[in-house]
Amino acid sequence: MRPRCVITGIGAVSAAGIGIEQxxxxxxxxxxxxxxxxxxxxxxxPHPFGGExxxxxxxxxxxxxxxxxxxxxTKVMARDTELAVVAASLAAADAGLVTREAxxxxxxxxxxxxxxxxxxxxxxxxxxxxxxxxxxxxKDDKGDFSLEKWGEVGIGNLQPLWLLKYLPNMLACHVTIxxxxxxxxxxxxxxxxxxxxxxxxxxxxxxxxxxxxxFSGGIENKTNPMGVTRMGMLGRxxxxxxxxDEPWRHVRxxxxxxxxxxxxxxxxxxxxxxxxxxxxxxxxxYAEVAGIGSAQSQPGALGICHEVSTxxxxxxxxxxxxxxxxxxxxxxxxxxxxxxxxxxxxxxxxSTLDRAExxxxxxxxxxxxxxxxxxxxxxxxxxxxxxxxxxAMAVGAKAVxxxxxxxxxxxxxxxxxxxxxxxxxxxxxxxxxxxxxxxxSGQAAAVVLRRAD
Amino acid sequence: xxxxxxxxxxxxxxxxxAVWERMLRGESAIRPVEHxxxxxxxxxxASQVSGFxxxxxxxxxxxRHECGSFATRxxxxxxxxxxxxxxxxxxxxxxxxxxxxxxxxPKRFGVYLGSGEGxxxxxxxxxxxxxxxxxxxxRIDFRRWMPAAARxxxxxxxxxxxxxxxxxxxSAELGxxxxxxNCMTACAASTQAVGEAFELIRRGDADVMLAGGAHSMIHPLxxxxxxxxxxxxxxxxxxxxxxxPFDATRDGFVMGEGAGMVILESxxxxxxxxxxxxxxxxxxxxxxxxxxITDIHPEGAGAAAAMRRALEQxxxxxxxxxxxxxxxxxWINAHGTGTKENDKTETAGVKRVxxxxxxxxxxxxxxxxxxxxxxxxxAVELITCxxxxxxxxxxxxxxxxxxxxxxxxxxVPGTPRDCTGVGGVDVxxxxxxxxxxxxxxxxVRRFAG
Numbered sequence: 067m068r069p070r071c072v073i074t075g076i077g078a079v080s081a082a083g084i085g086i087e088q089x090x091x092x093x094x095x096x097x098x099x100x101x102x103x104x105x106x107x108x109x110x111x112p113h114p115f116g117g118e119x120x121x122x123x124x125x126x127x128x129x130x131x132x133x134x135x136x137x138x139x140t141k142v143m144a145r146d147t148e149l150a151v152v153a154a155s156l157a158a159a160d161a162g163l164v165t166r167e168a169x170x171x172x173x174x175x176x177x178x179x180x181x182x183x184x185x186x187x188x189x190x191x192x193x194x195x196x197x198x199x200x201x202x203x204x205k206d207d208k209g210d211f212s213l214e215k216w217g218e219v220g221i222g223n224l225q226p227l228w229l230l231k232y233l234p235n236m237l238a239c240h241v242t243i244x245x246x247x248x249x250x251x252x253x254x255x256x257x258x259x260x261x262x263x264x265x266x267x268x269x270x271x272x273x274x275x276x277x278x279x280x281f282s283g284g285i286e287n288k289t290n291p292m293g294v295t296r297m298g299m300l301g302r303x304x305x306x307x308x309x310x311d312e313p314w315r316h317v318r319x320x321x322x323x324x325x326x327x328x329x330x331x332x333x334x335x336x337x338x339x340x341x342x343x344x345x346x347x348x349x350x351x352y353a354e355v356a357g358i359g360s361a362q363s364q365p366g367a368l369g370i371c372h373e374v375s376t377x378x379x380x381x382x383x384x385x386x387x388x389x390x391x392x393x394x395x396x397x398x399x400x401x402x403x404x405x406x407x408x409x410x411x412x413x414x415x416x417s418t419l420d421r422a423e424x425x426x427x428x429x430x431x432x433x434x435x436x437x438x439x440x441x442x443x444x445x446x447x448x449x450x451x452x453x454x455x456x457x458a459m460a461v462g463a464k465a466v467x468x469x470x471x472x473x474x475x476x477x478x479x480x481x482x483x484x485x486x487x488x489x490x491x492x493x494x495x496x497x498x499x500x501x502x503x504x505x506x507s508g509q510a511a512a513v514v515l516r517r518a519d
Numbered sequence: 520x521x522x523x524x525x526x527x528x529x530x531x532x533x534x535x536x537a538v539w540e541r542m543l544r545g546e547s548a549i550r551p552v553e554h555x556x557x558x559x560x561x562x563x564x565a566s567q568v569s570g571f572x573x574x575x576x577x578x579x580x581x582x583r584h585e586c587g588s589f590a591t592r593x594x595x596x597x598x599x600x601x602x603x604x605x606x607x608x609x610x611x612x613x614x615x616x617x618x619x620x621x622x623x624x625p626k627r628f629g630v631y632l633g634s635g636e637g638x639x640x641x642x643x644x645x646x647x648x649x650x651x652x653x654x655x656x657x658r659i660d661f662r663r664w665m666p667a668a669a670r671x672x673x674x675x676x677x678x679x680x681x682x683x684x685x686x687x688x689x690s691a692e693l694g695x696x697x698x699x700x701n702c703m704t705a706c707a708a709s710t711q712a713v714g715e716a717f718e719l720i721r722r723g724d725a726d727v728m729l730a731g732g733a734h735s736m737i738h739p740l741x742x743x744x745x746x747x748x749x750x751x752x753x754x755x756x757x758x759x760x761x762x763x764p765f766d767a768t769r770d771g772f773v774m775g776e777g778a779g780m781v782i783l784e785s786x787x788x789x790x791x792x793x794x795x796x797x798x799x800x801x802x803x804x805x806x807x808x809x810x811x812i813t814d815i816h817p818e819g820a821g822a823a824a825a826m827r828r829a830l831e832q833x834x835x836x837x838x839x840x841x842x843x844x845x846x847x848x849x850w851i852n853a854h855g856t857g858t859k860e861n862d863k864t865e866t867a868g869v870k871r872v873x874x875x876x877x878x879x880x881x882x883x884x885x886x887x888x889x890x891x892x893x894x895x896x897x898a899v900e901l902i903t904c905x906x907x908x909x910x911x912x913x914x915x916x917x918x919x920x921x922x923x924x925x926x927x928x929x930x931v932p933g934t935p936r937d938c939t940g941v942g943g944v945d946v947x948x949x950x951x952x953x954x955x956x957x958x959x960x961x962x963v964r965r966f967a968g
Contacts, residue, residue: 106661107660107661107662108661108665109662110661110662110663110665110666111665111666111669139812142812166809178809179806179824182807183807187703188682189636189680189681189682192740194648194651194659194661194664195658195659197648198648198649198651198652198659199657201645201648201649202648202649202652202654210649211645211646211649213555213556213557213559213739214556214558214559215559216559216739216743217557217558217559217560217561217563218559221560221561221743221746221747224743224747225747226747226748226749227747227748227812227813228743228744228747229743229744229745229747229748230748230812230813230954230955232744233703233705233954233955234682234703235703235704235705235953235954235955235957236812236955238704238807238955238957239807239812239955239956239957240812242807242808242809242956243809243810243811243812243956245809246809247807247809248806248807248808248809248820248821248824249805249806249807250805250806250807251704251805251806251807251956251957252702252704252711252715252805252957253702253703253704253957254700254701254702254703255682255683255701255702255703256683256686256699256700256701257681257683259699263699263700267700267715270715270718270719270722273722274718274721274722276805276828291659291661291664291665291668292668294665295665295668295669295672296672296677296678298669299669299672299674299677300674300677300678359698360698360699360700361626361696361697361698361699362629362630362686362687362690362695362696362697362699363696364617364690364691364694364696365691367615369582369583369584369691370583370584370586370687370688370691371582371583371584371585371586371587371675374586374675374678374679374684375586375674375675378674378678379678380687380691382691387696390626390696394698394724505683506678506681506683507681507683507684507686507687508683508687508690508691509683509686509687509699509700509701510699
């Protein structure tokens with residue numbers, strides 16, 4: 067029998083809170099973190115709200131979480147990397163895992179070579195102001211940008227390590243350095259699916275014996291000017307008036323009355339461990355990862371470029387892709403659709419994507435779908451992109467361990483076929499929880515989380 | 520697990536054997552940048568794919584991908600060549616028809632790529648930033664920037680920069696519906712993609728996987744980033760010999776672009792359909808340096824760990840010799856970028872693994888001719904290993920005239936090594952190490968049946 071994998075620590079970072087306890091409290095009390103974006107002046111944007119990861123009303127900073135000797139390195143971290151560093155530290159602490167973070171002489175829980183790191187990431191946008199302050203030093207006589215001048219003088223005005231801030235593998239890179247993870251490490255970049263694909267990879271690596279524990283998850287920041295603009299023009303965010311109160315009321319999963327969500331930042335990183343090793347050290351277990359699956363959907367007959375230019379992303383048969391991923395995860399967990407007690411879906415709040423998601427869930431769960439509680443997180447935290455699946459997984463694991471479903475926020479009326487209307491937090495018997503998502507580019511991934519035995 | 524198909528798009532061409540011939544002759548495609556005006560850049564040359572037309576590979580179906588980035592189009596070309604060579608069907612089919620093959624179940628056909636992001640829409644991006652800049656405060660005024668960016672940027676171009684769009688196009692073209700992933704571990708990405716694809720099949724999650732990578736960073740911001748890191752060669756007066764792995768005069772890597780794709784299958788699946796087996800994937804090793812963001816571990820510890828794990832999985836003892844009296848590994852395709860640090864630490868890593876036998880293991884770098892294809896490098900170089908196994912010849916390290924005392928192994932300088940007289944090339948290691956410390960090694964072996 068292949069080794070089993072369990073989640074023993076959770077680092078969740080989002081507008082719902084820093085750390086899984088604060089997050090869980092917000093989710094159960096129905097407290098949304100969506101507010102006017104504070105990282106930059108977004109008041110002239112049609113998307114002025116977002117879900118930012120804050121601590122005492124200030125954007126959370128990696129400086130407060132890294133060992134003292136590593137503080138200088140936070141200067142070359144993009145926001146995405148900072149959030150990953152925070153989430154990984156929280157996950158290690160929550161798991162009671164002693165890593166190199168505790169100092170070179172610390173008694174490590176596992177040898178460094180036995181710890182892997184798989185953190186999904188997005189396309190990190192260069193900080194607009196940092197880059198532009200160099201770009202404007204490359205003007206020609208007419209005041210226009212000149213490549214010739216850029217080569218001569220402009221490039222020299224960027225900080226030397228500029229590129230290193232924006233490579234997507236820098237999330238994992240900094241986490242591996244801080245925690246001394248010398249085992250396999252990867253950076254999966256499949257947008258919303260990244261976190262679950264990363265968890266799947268950690269599972270395979272532990273199963274095959276290449277690591278005993280892994281940091282696993284995904285993080286992204288979209289509450290930045292380029293992220294808001296890019297995903298806004300692709301139809302992912304609702305156009306909202308900056309003067310409205312309770313913006314979460316306009317983030318409505320499976321409800322055509324508002325199309326689009328709001329940008330968010332954050333995600334989740336968990337500590338995944340080989341079950342017998344976790345038991346041997348007496349670790350608390352949130353949930354077992356019982357099954358993993360992924361699949362790719364296909365565009366429609368007119369081809370992918372047609373869909374990209376008209377729908378803002380490959381649409382096609384995303385419902386079938388999602389169903390394939392879920393069925394693969396159920397097979398892997400050796401259970402059937404009737405064994406699933408709750409679902410944490412993507413709930414992106416974009417009509418076409420939500421419809422595809424419900425279509426995919428219906429393919430698997432049929433008429434039972436409206437009876438299965440859906441845990442919808444976007445009204446709390448916004449759209450986390452590469453952090454979304456990982457955040458959903460973190461919440462799913464906590465729900466399994468608490469045997470409780472968080473509250474559900476909804477400012478309207480979701481489609482009847484989705485069990486997604488507003489509700490309070492309730493106790494629930496949760497043996498198997500499905501976490502699943504499609505993505506911007508047609509990848510779908512699913513994970514089955516099981517109650518620890 | 521076996522490889523049954525391969526295809527590439529490289530600066531030296533796109534035909535498997537023709538590119539190989541050029542490599543054996545030590546040819547280079549490195550010359551001044553043609554994609555944009557880089558004349559004043561500290562490094563103004565690169566290893567470029569020129570005259571590329573996707574229609575040559577896909578016929579009228581190329582139109583379905585005309586929105587794709589350079590990397591995406593390279594990936595499609597390499598993937599369709601891999602598809603054809605695996606015997607899955609012809610490249611040219613009806614433009615509107617879904618691509619299918621009787622050779623496999625599409626839901627058991629997965630894809631794992633290490634493809635890079637698309638290129639920034641530089642002109643519109645810079646225009647937005649200029650319009651949002653306030654010269655007096657020397658800051659961006661986001662109240663101006665937000666509407667400017669919304670006006671200037673083009674949605675489809677923005678989407679195509681997303682790092683998973685390459686895999687979306689490739690999957691759409693080949694009809695892959697199985698397990699999927701795209702990774703970005705910089706220069707290590709496509710080796711890692713092939714390795715993890717191999718593991719997915721081994722776990723039973725798929726029968727067939729397309730694996731590889733594609734990338735192009737030969738654009739103003741890509742070149743800018745590496746110039747600022749002082750990682751690229753500045754030999755503007757002599758681009759053709761600028762990439763000098765293991766040479767005392769080396770001064771950095773040379774930026775390249777392209778794509779490499781292979782078809783991996785379980786042996787059972789390949790044999791059942793009577794596939795032509797090119798080689799066996801015998802082992803995969805992956806590690807992280809966990810050292811520093813800017814530096815490689817000085818003793819090549821992470822590199823050594825990846826190589827050791829790949830050899831262990833392949834059941835090869837690095838200190839052993841084979842029946843021909845040669846070390847059991849016949850060729851190490853070096854990561855060999857031509858930077859001071861990489862070549863020195865990689866050499867140290869090889870010594871750690873092979874001990875006394877290290878000087879006897881041929882260890883050369885084809886980047887001396889191809890340049891560094893960044894995320895595509897690993898897959899393209901894995902295919903050079905397949906060519907070495909097929910022909911029994913080890914490609915040289917070009918431009919290696921003044922050996923660095925710290926790089927004192929058998930780097931096959933200048934001329935290829937013909938091993939056909941001593942039993943050919945049976946076992947190769949292919950190394951790829953990423954900026955940020957992710958290390959990957961694949962071991963491929965002649966398929967013995």
